Amino acid sequence: MAKSFRQSQTFLHTWSGLLLGWLLFLVFITGTIAFYREGVNRWMHPEMARVEQPYQLLDKTQHYLEKHAPDAMSWFITMPNRNDAGSFTFWTPQPDSPDATGYWLDNSARIGSNTDPAHLRPSRGGEFFYRFHFDLHYMPVIWARWLVGLAAMMMLVAICSGVVAHKKIFKDFFTFRRHKGQRTWLDGHNATAVLALPFHLMITYTGLVTLMAMLMPWAIVANYENTRAIQNELFPSADGVEPTGKRMDMVPLSTLVHDAEEKLGMKAGTLMISNPGDEMARVTIRISGAEQLDSRTPSIVYNAVTGREIWRSPPPGGAAVTTGAMIGLHAARFSGETLRFLYFLAGVAGTIMVGSGLIMWTVKRREKLPDPTRPHFGFHLVERLNVATIAGFSLGIAAMFWANRLLPADLANRADTEINWLFISWGISALLALALRPKWSWTVLFGLTGAALFTLPFYNILADMNGLPSTIAAGDWVLAGIDISLLVFGMAAIAIALRIARYRPPERRRRALRNKGKTPVPETLAPEPAE
Amino acid sequence: MTGLLFILCVIAFGFFGLADKKHHQTRFEQRPSPERSHRMRRIGWILLAFSFPVSIAAEGWIYGPVLWSGMVMCSAGVVFLMLNFLPETVKWLDPGHKE
Structure with missing residues (x-):
């Protein structure tokens, strides 16, 4: 008997879900926790007090870096805010420096208002869960992203085939048959899947968008000579400058942050200082991703010695804003307390959906086993x-x-x-x-x-x-x-x-x-x- | 405003859920006529439609739609849990329903 379309979609749903389901479970559970990555950062650094004076803390971070990494090629500082565990900073030492281990975390510190970085318990905190859900662990990140990208594509297939296979999707919207074994598992799986279906579709599709340049590079390859060409077009930046070797003091970074926040009307997120302490020192201040839906936020470049603005990011084009908004929807950095909690609940539903699907495969087949033992x-x-x-x-x-x-x-x-x-x-x-x-x-x-x-x-x-x-x-x-x-x-x-x-x-x-x-x-x- | 939005969506899904034959039977002790189900679903849709401008009022045109979809999903879940897990002794007395 020829299979109906619905039956073939059921087959597709079962196997696209099962084969990558275990990886998807890991991605879902860590991704859901990552919605509260700053909170977990704070939880895992219990000795750090909540940030009350962000600009003072920024200056403290600057002093720390001037003392511990004065000759670095660049410094990177996350602007401290009330939600995060102080200010996280890392720096790139000169290639010939003994500190140049090649692993960026070796040259990093977390600066708190009441803590000394040397005595702080080192922990990756919530950042581990964020990174893991696309970089996994113990493997080159490219392998991980290909695996996760493949899993996400299968997830999208599973969602679409699941909707098609679900014959009475509206009729059974509120159905939950209890104590009925396999049917109960099905109803639970359907409930977590259908009730949060918009979220599942969105998070899977936008997740693929974050990896799209890697997964489907052909449009880029066909139109650009090299990655630098498209990088410059998509993400324009000020020209890099070589250090002259002449040491000069930089202005306090907090004054530049105030200036940038005033000019752009939004809070700063990160600072990147190239050639710190040099005559040619530059500071790139980037607006926080929490300030808008588009994750690709505007930035201003300053001369760090004079404090004058040198360059400002141009307004992005329509396609760039669309991508940025999709990535913003995925990462939910813009969300306040209510929306973030809703994202979290939807993530929990998704995790249960994947887990119950995996278990349901065994529940269904156990009934058909000739010898259950x-x-x-x-x-x-x-x-x-x-x-x-x-x-x-x-x-x-x-x-x-x-x-x-x-x-x-x-x-x-x-x-x-x-x-x-x-x-x-x-x-x-x-x-x-x-x-x-x-x-x-x-x-x-x-x-x-x-x-x-x-x-x-x-x-x-x-x-x-x-x-x-x-x-x-x-x-x-x-x-x-x-x-x-x-x-x-x-x-x-x-x-x-x-x-x-x-x-x-x-x-x-x-x-x-x-x-x-x-x-x-x-x-x-x-x-x-x-x- | 967000709280109002939540309550509105819960009531909307409450109408959808109770329009379902089985849940109506459990909570009103009689099966709904097709017209009654149809009426209840229509009220649900109207309430849901009305909740959209409420979400815009709560969070503006950019974040409002995001909040709306989140609230719709959350309230659907809340109603699902209530209808399926509240003990069957919790019922509504409905004097308006014909015997």
Whole structure:
């Protein structure tokens, strides 16, 4: 019998979702956390006070750089603001300098108003989750972006084919059949997918847009001789200047920031200082991405010695603004508290959508297995990968948060070690997923995750690290919100673990008892996903 | 304004959700006639349409549409959870409905 269009779309949806689903789960969970990357930065640097005087802190950062990196080729400073953990800065040493390790983070510091960068616990904080969701980890970023780009393309296929395959998409909008096994999983997967469908479509498509030059370069290759040509056209910049070698003092950077903010009417986001301390020092002040929907913000270049404006970015063309707006929609930097929380909720829905889809594959096929105690290899593989990824990676994230609290501040390579603990825990979880029966590996891993997440806010109170009572009293809702989220997700994980531990498949047991001695009754054929 | 927007969207989806035969049966203890379902859905659409200018008033022409889509999705989710997870003993008494 020829397959109907809907049936072929169902097939496409199943396989585009399954094959890249595990990677997509990782991207979704870290991307969702990344909506609060500044908050997690602050959470993971508990000794830093909230920034109250950004311009003073900028000057302090300038003094730090003048003292520790006076001969650098360039400095990069993120403008401190109330939401972030102080001011983050990194610099590019001269090529012949002993500091030139090739790894940019080696020459970086986080400057706080009440902290000395030398004594601050190094941590990647929320930046890890942001970077991971497209650069992954432990691999060259180009490989990671190709993988994530491929996964995102499959995600788009999965979304569109899922909509086509879903026969009664409006009729079943509010449907949730409880205690019906496979049908319940389907309804849950459909709910998280359809109710937040605009978000899923937007985030996937705009995510692809951020990688579009890499994924589909042919229009560029056909029209431009080299990447520099299109870079100059898309992202015009002031001409670079060579340092003369004559040392001269620079004006305080905060005065330039004031000037730029006044001229453009928006808050500054980053500063890039080339040839610092030289006669030819230049400062490029770029407006913060939080100030507009278009992520490609305007910039002004100043002569750092005289403080005079040298160059201003021209207004972008229509295509550039369209791209910038799409990237802005994806990154949500423009969002205030309400919208950011809505983005976060939608991200959680997306994570559940991917996870429930992966699990549903095994639930559906378990019913069709000739011998449920001895499934075929593919079933084993998917089932164990599900546990290892969904439960294991969640435990890894919880472990990383704990590592941030427990690792000593002066540990060598502390920031990397924190992250290594995520992967170590994930690795151990994967081994558990191989060794234990899935019912028990799910239970143990979710139980551990839940316990780890739930107890963290209490540790914060005990160790006086921005515990809930003090953050709520101070009206610091970002930090309080993270602790509350830890409590909520911790409880959810424990509830899931208990549910799985107590689960008994009722029908199978009753039917087995009824059919003792009789020929086995065939299970009713599982319906297609759209029904 | 944002709070008003949220309430408006929740009520709109409330109408959509309760127009569904099964949920109407659970909460009103009788199945809806096709005209009643149709009427309820129409009210839902009107409320949803009205929520769009409210979102523009809340956040302007650029961020307003973004807020609107976020609120629509969120309120749909809230109504979904309420209709499916509030105990079945929570019902509405509807004197206007013909027996």
